[in-house]
Amino acid sequence: MSRSQKESTLAALLRDRPRRGRPPREVSRQNVYVALSRNQKELVSVLARRLPDGIVRADIPDLAIMVLSTRMEGLRRATSGRTREIPEGITDLESLYLLWDLPPAKHDGDEKRWTSIRVSPQQAIDLGRVHGTLNVLFGATRSEVFALALELLEQFVNHDYAGVEAASLAEMRERIVGVYL
Amino acid sequence: MIDGLNPALELERFAQPKWDRLGVVMPPFSIEADPRFMYISDDTRRALSKVSFMVEAGQGASVVVGEVGTGKTTLASWFHSRYQRRPDFVAARVDEPPKRSGLLLLRRIAAEFDLRTRRATEDQLNEFRGFLVRQAEKGVLPLIIIDEAHELGVEQFVELRRMLNFRDPKGGKAFQLILLGRPELDINLRDVPDFNDRVATRSSLDPLTPDDTKSLIEYRLLAAGRDPRQRPLFTDEAILPIWRETRGYPRSICLLCLHLCLEMLDVNADHIDEAFVNDFLEKHQSYRRLENNQ
Numbered sequence: 001m002s003r004s005q006k007e008s009t010l011a012a013l014l015r016d017r018p019r020r021g022r023p024p025r026e027v028s029r030q031n032v033y034v035a036l037s038r039n040q041k042e043l044v045s046v047l048a049r050r051l052p053d054g055i056v057r058a059d060i061p062d063l064a065i066m067v068l069s070t071r072m073e074g075l076r077r078a079t080s081g082r083t084r085e086i087p088e089g090i091t092d093l094e095s096l097y098l099l100w101d102l103p104p105a106k107h108d109g110d111e112k113r114w115t116s117i118r119v120s121p122q123q124a125i126d127l128g129r130v131h132g133t134l135n136v137l138f139g140a141t142r143s144e145v146f147a148l149a150l151e152l153l154e155q156f157v158n159h160d161y162a163g164v165e166a167a168s169l170a171e172m173r174e175r176i177v178g179v180y181l
Numbered sequence: 182m183i184d185g186l187n188p189a190l191e192l193e194r195f196a197q198p199k200w201d202r203l204g205v206v207m208p209p210f211s212i213e214a215d216p217r218f219m220y221i222s223d224d225t226r227r228a229l230s231k232v233s234f235m236v237e238a239g240q241g242a243s244v245v246v247g248e249v250g251t252g253k254t255t256l257a258s259w260f261h262s263r264y265q266r267r268p269d270f271v272a273a274r275v276d277e278p279p280k281r282s283g284l285l286l287l288r289r290i291a292a293e294f295d296l297r298t299r300r301a302t303e304d305q306l307n308e309f310r311g312f313l314v315r316q317a318e319k320g321v322l323p324l325i326i327i328d329e330a331h332e333l334g335v336e337q338f339v340e341l342r343r344m345l346n347f348r349d350p351k352g353g354k355a356f357q358l359i360l361l362g363r364p365e366l367d368i369n370l371r372d373v374p375d376f377n378d379r380v381a382t383r384s385s386l387d388p389l390t391p392d393d394t395k396s397l398i399e400y401r402l403l404a405a406g407r408d409p410r411q412r413p414l415f416t417d418e419a420i421l422p423i424w425r426e427t428r429g430y431p432r433s434i435c436l437l438c439l440h441l442c443l444e445m446l447d448v449n450a451d452h453i454d455e456a457f458v459n460d461f462l463e464k465h466q467s468y469r470r471l472e473n474n475q
Contacts, residue, residue, distance in 0.1 A: 078238030081320065083269050089233025091221065098223065099230040 029118040032061075032127065035143040037110035043150055050157055054167035060153070061117040061146070066173050067156050068149035069126035070180045071100060072133070077181070085133065093140045093148070102151045105144075112143065198446050200405075203414060209405035210439035212432050214254040216262050218404050220397040220431065225252060228384035232260070232359060236324060239353040240381035241345050244330075244370070245361045247386030250432030253361040256386070257328045260359055264324050271316060272324040278333055283340035286333070290325055302340065310347055313356055317349040323356040331362035331369060338373040345379050388429030395420045397431060398438055414442075418455040426462060440465065 048057035134140035160179045232243040247253045264270040273293035279285035287305040288298040299305040347355040370377045427433035441453050
């Protein structure tokens with residue numbers, strides 16, 4: 001390369017290139033603390049690999065909470081006009097697993113470690129809302145609620161997602177609402 | 182009567198088992214369908230969640246099948262007691278449907294709702310339609326629970342299907358229906374495809390696993406008032422022979438445990454272990470005949 005063609009230092013600095021750290025977002029995400037087992041963390045990675053390129057591992061918590069809040073909205077709609085928020089026969093958190101045909105909640109004995117997941121503001125509110133409801137009804141913890149959300153996302157990916165070319169979170173959300181509501 | 186003793190009362194006192202010696206305040210292994218003693222296994226929980234979801238979502242008919250002694254009637258009692266006390270539901274339970282006749286079934290349902298019974302099917306349907314409209318205006322959803330539904334005939338399914346076509350002003354099903362019966366119910370439903378298509382959910386109650394058997398026994402003792410901090414009445418080793426003998430059917434488990442407890446009180450034992458169960462089964466084969474006569 002001749003001397004005149006050499007890139008200036010400023011141009012090199014301004015050139016767009018992948019950077020380390022959190023990706024820039026229009027609305028910054030919030031930390032939420034949950035206890036996850038090694039298997040659950042592995043599940044997050046597996047799900048990220050199975051979703052399109054536009055969805056990265058960091059988006060999985062948002063996506064899981066989207067599925068959970070949509071399924072809960074379906075439950076609320078079923079009981080709209082009734083005197084209970086969820087059906088009479090839902091007696092504990094495991095009943096929700098059974099209602100939604102999920103494999104039973106795993107108590108694999110794997111040690112759970114507190115970890116922070118980063119979720120968008122709307123999903124943070126949604127998670128808080130579902131956690132509040134299930135905590136009042138069954139004493140469910142935030143970690144249990146997030147574990148339920150992960151299971152629901154896995155079910156969505158396994159059964160309802162096949163072949164969909166949704167490359168962004170917004171498109172995925174549309175798809176989830178279309179399937180469950 | 183001598184010195185204030187009433188021989189009849191004394192006889193009754195000796196005939197009544199001393200349940201308090203087991204640390205309970207009521208018989209723990211009654212085979213009556215009592216929702217207070219309903220042990221919720223995974224199958225039961227699945228049926229409860231799915232059926233109650235369909236009922237509250239107004240989806241129409243739900244079906245629960247299970248062999249004899251798997252807890253269908255207890256489940257029917259649970260649904261009836263839970264929904265009967267809700268202000269937004271009115272529940273009617275038909276334990277044993279009348280044979281074959283559609284009109285008789287309609288009359289029976291009408292009687293359960295305290296409605297006037299009529300002699301013609303169309304009149305009875307109209308009576309029922311009026312009732313549904315009145316309930317819908319009050320925001321109340323009627324629920325009909327039919328136990329032993331495997332005995333329903335084709336004509337009766339036809340009338341139920343006609344009733345399921347009634348709509349409330351919002352367009353939803355005007356009443357909800359839960360059918361509980363033996364597995365033949367599923368076979369019978371194939372003969373009435375029009376009705377079968379309207380079934381929103383199907384659940385089955387299967388026999389319990391050994392772990393569930395242990396949980397059922399512990400739950401029953403707890404529900405009868407036994408302090409869980411006390412030494413277990415049934416040792417872990419006693420569970421497997423009980424499960425093997427009863428094949429995991431809840432009613433059979435309760436009947437066997439009832440006899441084991443009576444035997445234990447009789448011989449002044451303080452717990453029930455594997456040897457105790459095996460001895461009992463060798464000596465008292467006749468308890469099974471009692472079971473068959475239930």
